[in-house]
Amino acid sequence: MRIHKSYIIFLLSVLVFFANSWGYSIFILDEAKNAECAREMLEQGNWFLPTFNYELRTDKPPLHYYFMMLSYSVFGATAFAARFFSSVMGILTVLSTYFFTKKFLGDGVAFFAALVFLASIQMSVQFHLAVPDPYLIFFTNLGIFSFLMGLEKRETKYLYLMYVSISLAVLAKGPVAVALPGLTFLLYLVLTRQLKWEVIKWLKIPQGVLLTILIVFPVYLKLGLDSDWEWLKGFFLEHNVGRFTSTMEGHGGNVLYIPIVMLAGLLPFSLFFPQALRKAWEFRNEPLLMLAIIDVTVFAVFFTVSRTKLPTYPEPCYPFAAIILGYFVHHWTQQSFKKQWVSVGIFVFLGIAMPLGGFIGLSLDPNFAYMKWDALVFLPVTFGSAFALVLVKRGKLKKAAYAMAAGFIVLGMGAHYIVFPSIDQNNPVTKSKALALDDTELAFYGYLIPANVFAEQRKIPKLHSINEVKQFLKKPNSRLISEKRSIEELKKIDGLQIYFEHKDLFENKTMYIVGF
Template identity: 40%
Template sequence: MKTGKYLPIFLFFAAFFLYTAGIRYNPIYILDESKNVECAREMFTRNDLIVPTFNDRLRTDKPPLHYYFMMAAFKVFGVNEFAARFFSAIMGALTLLITFLFTRKYAGEKTALLTWLILITSLNFSIEFHLAVPDPYLIFFMTLTHWAFFEFYQKRTWPWLITMYVSLALAILAKGPVALGFAGLNGLLFLILKRDFRWQTIKQFRLLLGVVVTGIIAIPWYVKVGLATNGEWTRQFFFKHNLDRFSSEMEGHGGFFLLTAVFVLLAFLPYTVFLFQSYREAFRQRKSNDLILFAMIVSVVIIVFFSISSTQLPNYPMPAYPFVAVLIGYYLSNVKLKMKGPLWINLGVGLLIPIGAFVAMKLDKSLVPVANLAWLFLVIPAGAAWALYDFYKQRSQQRIFTALSAGWIMAGLLFFLVAFPAVNRQNPVQKALTVMDTSRPVAFYGRFNPAFAFALKKHIPEMKTPEEVSTFFQKHPNGYLISITKVQDELKSLPLKEIVHQKDLFENKTTQVYQWVK
């Protein structure tokens, strides 16, 4: 199945096109994205490479790698949504590209193309690479670390050893010690199951060199930020955002043991119907196929780890997804398939998606005006119906899978270019910006939506008591106060006029904006 030497270039730009769709025009709003982008903006404004802050307060959630990439993009494209998300899309396209290249090398072009198709079809994966958050960077550098390990094990070439340690260091700078844990455990299990956990093999990995290379790249920033914050960033990040996040539920993101598995099942639609069979086939092939053994180990370890974590989020198991896709792609290209049942299941699921989305949006008062956008997702069952038509016409599996994926990819484009922008316009920050003069002073009481910080591009001081609110308005009678309904009773004694009252999208609080009644 030869398709030409320019195929990898085409695949890269096809993924990049999908992952950049709409990133310029969708305002920064989602909670994590808002905090990460504003943190990068503040560091960029101060020309500070060490101390991350949000609204001029120390932010201890994440290491700095994604901030650095965003700051570089701000330098080139200006401080805007496109710049903040640009390198996330690059990381996504590169993740798909290297997964295609290594899979093609060790499993053939047919398997590699199916693997790429499975990944680009994943709407969940696509959403992640649209966001200015650290996960796209972790996913890419962890994927590269694992592929470099596998390539070095197969070929024993020094460039791949150095690549492995450099990418591991960057993964540590992306999200912390979890990268080191996964790389070490997955490599160890692979050698054990290969029955090659011998000193002769281990010493070829030059572990001392790895410590030096990884340490030179990753450690200096951790030391500098610890010194600059008197150890506060270090304590908060390693204990609260790593140990506590694993051992206890944080920010309401808990769930039952199988929740991570549910995330994986949803992420791989429409190919979820082949997931169990793919792992069964991988288990059968584990002794004769190094690639399949390695992909199985990496994917299972990451998914199981986050399954036992007390805090669970859809993005957590994503570093496993390239390797899950390899297993599905290998199964689809090497095993005689029974297609009829899976295709009918996909048609049924595809029909449920727009119906479910419509009902969910109708139940949320803030989304009722845009609920009809849910019917855009009818392209998903349309793709499944097309695939069924090809099946009954006895056309090739390649055409069937292309049709199946086309519906989901088109749904992704419609989501990013049409549906999400319309939904995003219902968020309280965008509503507020239409009635606020952003040149005036702004303060907050209680809590405020983090998206205000990047939208206003300035510090928003906190008023801790009603008396401080009164003092603020005495100094700035034309100013604004941002708050939430949960604390509105505390402000009843003040002569305030509510000019915005809007439920926060995807959150359980309601934003208010006040002016002073003169």
């Protein structure tokens, strides 16, 4: 009995996006702040005003907090619960990409588009994180797919699905979820010569705007009212306008930053991207290919121009980049194109270089030397590249493509089962659990690693002066969390003892726990 491709895609999605999502703690800064924020909202019965360490947090709108709160209600406030719906969003993103691509370009292209997406290590990681990006990616792409389906089929149900999806994306990340899809829609209509009054009228823009306002405005208004408008000022002025017009938190980069991130993020199939983009442009009469080219270009250019740059920023266009690559790979496996020896050769080089480079790099870094044998997690890429080379030489291109995908899919899963737990065991918050601080009164002076708050699941107050520190530490069973920049000042306190000291693996921070 032949298994339908949609079942294969679903099973792979579950395996990839849920891989050991329970097996390592919440430690990354953004993940810790988002996970704790949702926990505090649930604890306080507050559905609108986000807080971190019980102070206003203006970074993100609240949609992902709602999903996390629901998950906490079922599973408890754990790492698995915080990440649960992020993984679900990954599965839905792959399935929707497969479904809509199949409608426009056929089952073969749709299957390879899904495989391209599932093979991406960046996507595997992203849909494991308790952050708003997985929700933004899914709802943004559902809205863009629905736009094309509604426009081509003239079915109003897809039109309203588009407006609802984009509205939910706005509640996940903000106005960027309207601006970039809106620009994509406009350019598509212009370049396909459909920017006509009859089309504009059919798009029911006034009704769509009203529907968006009805979904979005009450939430933003409530956030403003409950925070004396501080949330709106912080979110729109600092975290939207500020991020675009200036470099924030040191996250900058040159004009090649975003293209390089995208090529790295979509390995191994991004090795075909120049050829794939050229072929997609040749066949741009296919509506989905034209839309995909526009979408990828809009996101890439916008975030290249933006002063603040992060690897996550172009991710909402990855499903459409996967469609471009999937279209090329499908036709390559049908032997419509040449054997692509250059791209396959680079893949073989990666298969050799990744485990070797990983082992040497980890061995030479004193912070990560204990993980050097974890570099064996790259071996699936080595085997995949070897099989792909042999299969290409034999002309079995479809099996070669499967070998390429399998190598990176297994690598992604291996990272979650082996690499991330190994890192987690050596992060300062995990290490500090040996002190058994549950019944200890805690405060911090200087800097606090955000993961401490989610790990303790209680408020850790900030102390502002040495006198406050002295008064606090006079309390029985009290401990102070601090960091390297403040420790020399604290050492001047008579009788102070350092109970814990550990350097963060990724940030230039050393966590201390001190007391009398």
